[in-house]
Structures are given as structure tokens and as C-alpha cells.
Amino acid sequence: MLNPKKNKRFSFIPTYKTVQEIITDQNLATLGDAYTNLIYSLYLSTKTREPTGAKANSHILSKALKQARLRRFLPSRTDRHKQADAAEALLVYAWLQGLTAIKENVNMMIKYKDATEAFSSLLSDAKKKLDL
Amino acid sequence: MLNPKKNKRFSFIPTYKTVQEIITDQNLATLGDAYTNLIYSLYLSTKTREPTGAKANSHILSKALKQARLRRFLPSRTDRHKQADAAEALLVYAWLQGLTAIKENVNMMIKYKDATEAFSSLLSDAKKKLDL
Numbered sequence: 001m002l003n004p005k006k007n008k009r010f011s012f013i014p015t016y017k018t019v020q021e022i023i024t025d026q027n028l029a030t031l032g033d034a035y036t037n038l039i040y041s042l043y044l045s046t047k048t049r050e051p052t053g054a055k056a057n058s059h060i061l062s063k064a065l066k067q068a069r070l071r072r073f074l075p076s077r078t079d080r081h082k083q084a085d086a087a088e089a090l091l092v093y094a095w096l097q098g099l100t101a102i103k104e105n106v107n108m109m110i111k112y113k114d115a116t117e118a119f120s121s122l123l124s125d126a127k128k129k130l131d132l
Numbered sequence: 133m134l135n136p137k138k139n140k141r142f143s144f145i146p147t148y149k150t151v152q153e154i155i156t157d158q159n160l161a162t163l164g165d166a167y168t169n170l171i172y173s174l175y176l177s178t179k180t181r182e183p184t185g186a187k188a189n190s191h192i193l194s195k196a197l198k199q200a201r202l203r204r205f206l207p208s209r210t211d212r213h214k215q216a217d218a219a220e221a222l223l224v225y226a227w228l229q230g231l232t233a234i235k236e237n238v239n240m241m242i243k244y245k246d247a248t249e250a251f252s253s254l255l256s257d258a259k260k261k262l263d264l
Contacts, residue, residue, distance in 0.1 A: 009235055010174060012181045030185030034166075034173040041166040042142060049144045051224075053162030092183075102234075103141055 007098025015097075019073045019132050022093045023086035032088030035095060036061070039102060043109040043118060056119070058084035064119035070127060087123055094126035139230025147229075151205045151264050154225045155218035164220030167227060168193070171234060175241040175250060188251070190216035196251035202259060219255055226258035 016022045040056040061084035065071050074086055094100045100122075108125065109118035148154045172188040193216035197203050206218055226232045232254075240257065241250035 010178060010238070012177050012183065025183070027183040031173050031177055031183040032185070034170040034185045038166040038170045041163050045144050045163055046142060051144065051157070051159040051163040051228075053164070053166045096183075106142070 009096050009098050013093070013096040016093070017132070019070070019090075019127065019130070022130075022132075023070070023073055023089050025089055026085065028089040028093060029085035032085070032090075032092035035092040036088045039091070039105050039109070039122075040115070040119075042102070042106045043115070046106060046110050056084075056088075056115070060084075060115050061087040061119060063116045064123055067116060067120035068123035068127065070123055087119065090123060090126050090130075091119075094129055097130070099129040100126060141228050141230050145225070145228040148225070149264070151202070151222075151259065151262070154262075154264075155202070155205055155221050157221055158217065160221040160225060161217035164217070164222075164224035167224040168220045171223070171237050171241070171254075172247070172251075174234070174238045175247070178238060178242050188216075188220075188247070192216075192247050193219040193251060195248045196255055199248065199252035200255035200259065202255055219251065222255060222258050222262075223251075226261055229262070231261040232258060 014025075016025075022028065036056050037054070041053045044052045044054050058081050062080045065083050065087045070086070070090070071083065074083060078086075091100075091105075095102070095105070105122055108121055109115075112118040112121060146157075148157075154160065168188050169186070173185045176184045176186050190213050194212045197215050197219045202218070202222070203215065206215060210218075223232075223237075227234070227237070237254055240253055244250040244253060
């Protein structure tokens, strides 16, 4: 298990003690959007063997959050977009804390044909590594 | 000098022999858009000390391309958006080839208050490392 404090990639990142704090941080979600689009684009590029840019949509990400059994950390009325934000926040948080790496993330994703399953496996992995 | 072939981050990336080939590859530019948005977001996050997501606009990127003296590799009628695409393609190409790293890119950018200068320095660095 890596020590998040020691491996932080950037100094601006807060250290949270609960999953809820991470996945409801809207600022983190906006940065997470950029991170998620890059890994999704790299996943598609690797699958199609051609450089490709794409946005991971909220349908895929909210479904992935459910599959990874992380939906339960959000209030029941949370809409699909906020569920996608939660997924993006968690993925970038794990990366910023130095617990995951982009290439490793993409290599994990390409084991799955389906993007939802690919993101679900990343989310489960991030949750596990955060150890919260 | 790193050997690009040995350090490629992903197998899908073509190896180009000229700057023109890189900066006019539209597929590379779409992936470069995702990459550029992430490093720009990390630059802003570091400056404001708060996680922030943002898109690097074509004004900033086309100006940076000129400042880095790379505009001359494009035909004279190339519009601003294609100039920005060129910058994005070059930045992601250098990263995909393993010649640059995200943290190193962001650390270089934060030396500059101005985003155009920050991107200009990255582009010059990428061009130098590509050795084309």
C-alpha cells in the first residue's frame, strides 16, 4: 500500500478522510472531467489503434459508478450528471494522490470491451487503493 | 536524449519523421485536445491552489505556437483553430513518445504567469526533445 501523503503528485490536492468528501467535491469533479477524458481517449485510441479524442459521457460514468457499488455513497436523489461527477472526482483523486498511473489505468481498461465495465474496474481499483 | 522508440507510452502512436507530419495529424490533435486540457487544468489548479478544470482555448494555443516559432511549419492560410490543433498534436506526441511527463510539463508551466508563455515554453521544449 502506497502512502498517499508521500506520493502526492501535486501540492494543491486536499487529503480527504471519506469517500463522500471526495465524490461530492465539485472542484475536484471539474478537474476529474479533464483527467477522465484523457484516459477514455487513450482507451479508445488503444482499442482502435489510432489517436482519438472523446468525452466520457454521463451515462457511461453513472452506470460504472453503480457497477462499482459506489452509488451508495451519494444521496438517493443525486442525478445522473452528479453521479458522473462523482466518478470523475474519484478517478482523479486517486491519480493525484499517486495511487494510480495513467498507463496502468488504460491497461486495466483495455481488458474490457465495454467502456462501462472498463470504468467500473478503475473505480473499484481506486476505491480499494484509497483504503477509505 | 531519450530514445523515442524505447520509451513510447502507448503502442498505437505512429512515429513521425517531420514536425509537419505531427502538427497536421488531425487524429493526434483530437487526442492532444484531451491531453492539453488536463495539463492546462493542472496548471490552473496549481496556480489557484484549488482543483480546477478548464479548456485551453485556441487564442492561447495559436499565440503560443507563434511564440515558440512553430507557426512556420504550417501553410500560411492555416486558421487559428488549426494552429491550436497543431500545438495540441505536438504536446501529446512528445508525451506519447515518452519524451515529456505531465508533472514536469506542469512544473515548467507554473514558472509563467501568462498561459500563452507557459504553453510556448512547453512547445519549444517538446520540439527540442523531438530533435526533428
